[in-house]
Amino acid sequence: MDVTVRLNVNGVDKTITADPERRLLDVLREEFRLTGTKYGCGEGQCGACLVLVNGEPLRSCLSPITVADGKSIMTIEGLARGDSLHAVQEAFLEEEAMQCGYCTSGMILSAVALLRENPNPTDEEIAAGMNGHICRCNGYVKVMNAIRHAANTLRSESHG
Numbered sequence: 001m002d003v004t005v006r007l008n009v010n011g012v013d014k015t016i017t018a019d020p021e022r023r024l025l026d027v028l029r030e031e032f033r034l035t036g037t038k039y040g041c042g043e044g045q046c047g048a049c050l051v052l053v054n055g056e057p058l059r060s061c062l063s064p065i066t067v068a069d070g071k072s073i074m075t076i077e078g079l080a081r082g083d084s085l086h087a088v089q090e091a092f093l094e095e096e097a098m099q100c101g102y103c104t105s106g107m108i109l110s111a112v113a114l115l116r117e118n119p120n121p122t123d124e125e126i127a128a129g130m131n132g133h134i135c136r137c138n139g140y141v142k143v144m145n146a147i148r149h150a151a152n153t154l155r156s157e158s159h160g
C-alpha cells in the first residue's frame with residue numbers, strides 16, 4: 001500500500017505518495033526531476049547517487065523513500081546560492097576534477113559534508129572520507145586537489 005511522505009528538498013517542502021519500497025533516488029530523479037543525482041551501480045558501491053539527508057551523506061539507491069520522511073534532503077541542485085557556486089563546486093571546476101561528471105554530484109556532496117565535519121583534513125582523512133566514490137574516467141588526484149583547494153577557500157572565508 002502506498003504511503004505519503006513529507007520531505008524538504010533543497011529548501012522546498014514536498015509531499016509524495018509512493019510505494020514505501022520506492023527508492024529515494026528514483027523519486028528525486030523521476031518525480032522531482034532532480035537528475036543531478038545519478039544512478040550508477042544501484043548497489044551502494046559507487047557513490048554516484050549520494051545526497052545529504054539532514055546534512056549527512058546517504059546513498060539514495062539503497063534508501064527507500066520512507067527514510068526521507070520529515071527530513072531535509074540536499075541534492076547537487078540545491079548547493080549553489082543563486083549564481084554563486086559553493087566553494088567545493090568552484091574548486092572542482094578550477095582543478096578540473098571531472099570529465100564526464102557522472103560521479104561528480106555525489107563526490108561534491110560528500111566533500112561538503114566532510115569539510116563541514118573536518119575543515120582542515122589531512123590527505124589521509126580526505127581519502128578516507130571519499131572512500132566509496134568511484135570515478136571511471138578522471139582518476140582521483142585532481143579530486144584530492146579540489147578538496148584541498150576547497151578546504152583552503154572555506155577556511156579563509158570563515159576567517160575573513
Ligand code: FES
Pocket residue numbers: 038039040041042043044045046047048049050059060061062
Ligand atoms: S548508484 Fe548508489 S552507490 Fe552506486
Ligand code: FES
Pocket residue numbers: 097098099100101102103104134135136137138
Ligand atoms: S568524471 Fe566520469 S565517472 Fe568520474
